[in-house]
Amino acid sequence: MKISKELMELAGIKPKLKLGIKTDRGVQSTGPHVVKMISDKIVAGLDRDTGKQIEFVKYIVDEGGTEKEYRTRLKHKETGELNYLVQNLALITEGSTVVLEMKKMGVKNYIEVRHEDGTLLTDTDQEDVQSLEDESPQYDNN
Secondary structure, eight states: OHHHHHHHHHOOOOOBBOOOEEEEEEEEOOOOEEEEEEEEEEEEOTTTTTOOEEEEEEEEEEETTTEEEEEESSSSSTTBBBOHHHHHHTTTTOOEEEEEEEEETTTTTEEEEEEETBBBOOOOOOOGGGGGGGGOBBOOOO
């Protein structure tokens, strides 16, 4: 819809990078996404489970010429340690191109990060893995 798209642009709202979608069978991966990392910043958002305000890292990426945003928790839900995805994306320099893909580890999902040549960046322990729902906060347009 043309007007809705213009309104989103005027409001400074970028479309979300969707690495997974909810289905009746759980969260399903949307496949690999080749993105150029543009920027990141810490923003506030509401935890979907508790409704409390927590910190997220908002990444702005370019996918196929369209700027999109992706948010992930700053800290792991149970341990309070820096989220594994934030640690892995810290290894990437702005302007670099990577492949992001939701993968399954048991009953949980995680985001795999790799270079375009397939070299893996993701270092994930079982206790670091979170459900993808944690990656989709309720938030305002920070």
